[in-house]
Amino acid sequence: MIGDTPAPSSASIPAPMPVFAVEGHGLVKTFGNFRAVDGVDIAVPAGAIYGILGPNGAGKTTLLRTLLGIVDPDAGERRLLGASQPLRMAQQVGYLPEERGLYPSMKAFEAIAFMGALRGLPLAEGRRRAKALLEDHGMGAAIAKPIRQLSKGMAQTVQLFGTIVHEPRLIVLDEPFSGLDAINQEKLEALIREQARRGVTILFSTHVIAHAERLCERVAIIAGGRIRFDGTVSEARDRLQPQVRLRTRATDGAWRRALPPDTMAQEGAWHFALPAEGIEPLLRALIDDRAGIESLSIERPGLHDAFVAIAGEAVARQMRDEKDKEARA
Amino acid sequence: MRALWRAAFVIARRDFTAVVLSRTFILFLLGPLLPIVIGFAFGGLGERISRSDLRPAVGVALAPAETAAMLRAEHRLVERMGADALPHLQKAPLAPDPRTQLADPDSQVVAIISGSLTRPMLTGKPEDLDRLQGDISLLATAALAERTLRFVPVERQEVATSLGAQAQARLLIGRAAQVVIFFLTILLAGMILSNLVEEKTNKIIEILAAAVPIDAIFLGKLMAMLAMSLVGIAFWGGTAFAIFLAVGGQPAGLPAPAVGWPIFLALALAYFTMAYTLLGSLFLGIGAQAATVREVQTLNMPITMGQMLIFFFASYAVDHMGSPAEIAACIFPFSSPFAMIARAGQDAAVWPHLLALLWQAAFVALIIRVGVLLFRRHVMQSGGRWWKQLFRPATG
Numbered sequence: 001m002i003g004d005t006p007a008p009s010s011a012s013i014p015a016p017m018p019v020f021a022v023e024g025h026g027l028v029k030t031f032g033n034f035r036a037v038d039g040v041d042i043a044v045p046a047g048a049i050y051g052i053l054g055p056n057g058a059g060k061t062t063l064l065r066t067l068l069g070i071v072d073p074d075a076g077e078r079r080l081l082g083a084s085q086p087l088r089m090a091q092q093v094g095y096l097p098e099e100r101g102l103y104p105s106m107k108a109f110e111a112i113a114f115m116g117a118l119r120g121l122p123l124a125e126g127r128r129r130a131k132a133l134l135e136d137h138g139m140g141a142a143i144a145k146p147i148r149q150l151s152k153g154m155a156q157t158v159q160l161f162g163t164i165v166h167e168p169r170l171i172v173l174d175e176p177f178s179g180l181d182a183i184n185q186e187k188l189e190a191l192i193r194e195q196a197r198r199g200v201t202i203l204f205s206t207h208v209i210a211h212a213e214r215l216c217e218r219v220a221i222i223a224g225g226r227i228r229f230d231g232t233v234s235e236a237r238d239r240l241q242p243q244v245r246l247r248t249r250a251t252d253g254a255w256r257r258a259l260p261p262d263t264m265a266q267e268g269a270w271h272f273a274l275p276a277e278g279i280e281p282l283l284r285a286l287i288d289d290r291a292g293i294e295s296l297s298i299e300r301p302g303l304h305d306a307f308v309a310i311a312g313e314a315v316a317r318q319m320r321d322e323k324d325k326e327a328r329a
Numbered sequence: 330m331r332a333l334w335r336a337a338f339v340i341a342r343r344d345f346t347a348v349v350l351s352r353t354f355i356l357f358l359l360g361p362l363l364p365i366v367i368g369f370a371f372g373g374l375g376e377r378i379s380r381s382d383l384r385p386a387v388g389v390a391l392a393p394a395e396t397a398a399m400l401r402a403e404h405r406l407v408e409r410m411g412a413d414a415l416p417h418l419q420k421a422p423l424a425p426d427p428r429t430q431l432a433d434p435d436s437q438v439v440a441i442i443s444g445s446l447t448r449p450m451l452t453g454k455p456e457d458l459d460r461l462q463g464d465i466s467l468l469a470t471a472a473l474a475e476r477t478l479r480f481v482p483v484e485r486q487e488v489a490t491s492l493g494a495q496a497q498a499r500l501l502i503g504r505a506a507q508v509v510i511f512f513l514t515i516l517l518a519g520m521i522l523s524n525l526v527e528e529k530t531n532k533i534i535e536i537l538a539a540a541v542p543i544d545a546i547f548l549g550k551l552m553a554m555l556a557m558s559l560v561g562i563a564f565w566g567g568t569a570f571a572i573f574l575a576v577g578g579q580p581a582g583l584p585a586p587a588v589g590w591p592i593f594l595a596l597a598l599a600y601f602t603m604a605y606t607l608l609g610s611l612f613l614g615i616g617a618q619a620a621t622v623r624e625v626q627t628l629n630m631p632i633t634m635g636q637m638l639i640f641f642f643a644s645y646a647v648d649h650m651g652s653p654a655e656i657a658a659c660i661f662p663f664s665s666p667f668a669m670i671a672r673a674g675q676d677a678a679v680w681p682h683l684l685a686l687l688w689q690a691a692f693v694a695l696i697i698r699v700g701v702l703l704f705r706r707h708v709m710q711s712g713g714r715w716w717k718q719l720f721r722p723a724t725g
């Protein structure tokens with residue numbers, strides 16, 4: 001049992017940042033017979049942009065809600081900014097839930113200030129910052145408009161500003177990019193980077209891997225309620241062998257025996273994983289047997305491929321386990 | 330604890346301004362005045378109807394001197410008993426006979442007196458005869474005794490106080506306060522039932538629950554609705570008091586409750602607050618479990634019926650000061666505010682009220698806590714055994 005970081009007595013004197021902004025050990029959360037979070041261990045380093053990736057229904061949202069203290073875990077321990085009671089740190093946390101929610105009759109700046117006030121920011125200061133945020137991001141015309149008159153994207157942006165208006169030390173975003181067009185996704189990415197530059201820890205979930213690949217230093221891949229991978233993006237990509245793409249003039253010959261067994265022909269090219277012994281033995285065979293190399297590329301797999309492989313394998317394994325269990329029953 | 334109240338205040342301020350600054354709040358303020366206006370209009374109309382049309386008219390077909398005596402007797406008795414107490418007499422011709430006159434479609438009377446004063450004959454339908462026979466007998470007796478019967482003068486002996494009258498007045502004040510508090514509570518607390526539906530349907534609950542303890546959400550909502558109700562009560566009370574003064578009412582002429590008017594009014598406000606928050610916290614807890622407005626509406630009726638029962642219990646207890654029933658009504662949290670305000674009308678002791686208010690406040694806290702834990706468990710799908718967390722700090 002690690003000692004709690006005391007809740008700050010005043011917003012102006014923040015408690016020292018622990019090494020890990022968010023920690024979870026052996027977290028379990030079940031709904032009836034369904035284990036949405038199944039023994040998760042997670043540690044988000046302070047100041048990092050950390051992505052939780054997973055397919056739909058993997059348990060991302062439940063994990064975030066458990067870490068934030070919205071729901072209590074059935075087992076395990078959690079710590080948010082060093083505190084085992086997450087709500088004690090609520091004033092230093094910003095949270096954008098997956099299901100967006102605002103009072104429709106509230107004006108945009110009031111909604112932002114209200115969300116700040118919930119997190120301890122004085123209302124007058126919240127209003128001032130809200131107006132500044134909206135104006136700085138080209139939404140000056142929306143300041144006094146009721147939420148119901150804003151487009152979905154604008155309302156989402158208002159909610160995002162409400163998440164950061166009190167200048168939290170930790171920002172948790174659940175599927176922040178869903179529902180945004182490409183331009184607004186770009187803006188959100190910039191905003192996340194800007195916050196990270198200020199030393200804010202960002203934890204976000206997504207099932208769109210491209211954002212995580214561009215933004216995150218570390219990712220966790222979750223499937224079936226369990227963390228299947230936790231590490232840097234580079235480490236995730238290294239989980240898969242680099243892919244070789246070979247185009248030859250000759251379609252057949254003795255050189256084909258040198259191709260690895262997993263080789264597939266696609267669109268006039270050969271595709272296979274880079275052999276463990278390297279590319280040189282294969283190259284030698286191709287040249288000796290006059291395959292006529294037109295092009296050869298070795299591509300490092302992207303996070304998307306790593307994600308599909310890791311999550312897909314986990315889901316397939318889980319489905320197999322469930323089938324076995326059913327058969328035994 | 331400070332954080333809890335701060336968060337509750339943020340929620341309360343949002344809810345309060347959202348309601349008070351909406352157009353519908355004007356309707357809310359004017360709503361209760363509507364029945365008063367309608368009451369005045371229909372009351373005046375009703376009075377006219379009762380004075381002119383609804384008094385049964387009886388024809389008098391006696392000898393002219395006897396008819397005149399009957400009409401004078403009616404006049405004298407109406408002066409003392411009021412117009413509504415007796416049928417209205419009017420002259421009727423001696424011929425044709427009463428049966429024929431009553432069969433005439435133009436007849437304006439329900440019955441006719443014929444014969445003589447000493448032996449009057451009343452003709453009419455059986456049900457009319459049943460209700461008029463005694464009155465006509467009284468009128469005929471008064472007409473016969475016209476010369477000899479005088480009203481006996483009553484001498485006056487004045488006293489400064491009459492304990493019987495004072496006790497009766499205090500009972501009346503207690504009852505009136507009880508009824509007013511009950512109706513204000515039943516009118517205003519019902520709105521709380523649907524109070525969390527907006528947050529649930531707009532998904533705002535997730536943002537609130539991540540930022541503040543759910544206890545603060547419940548407390549804030551209760552505070553906002555109470556503040557809104559007090560604004561309404563101040564408006565209606567002010568209007569009623571202005572009307573009272575405008576029609577020449579004398580506040581000093583009102584009988585004083587046992588604890589005196591200032592303390593009584595302060596207690597009335599405190600007990601309304603308690604009745605409202607007790608019921609409101611229960612409504613909030615129950616309403617928070619409902620998923621839709623329809624479910625909330627379905628819940629409304631049985632809860633109101635339960636509230637009526639509690640009021641009847643407290644109302645019964647007023648007449649039995651010091652009885653086990655009255656003490657039980659004072660102790661049972663939901664009837665306690667009603668029973669205690671009635672007690673304040675009749676008993677001068679103040680300390681039981683301080684005790685009662687503390688007791689009621691403790692129950693408000695307990696109901697909120699149970700409501701929150703049930704909400705966390707069933708709506709947020711969080712938490713284990715709720716009773717284990719009953720006394721856990723709200724922030725963790």
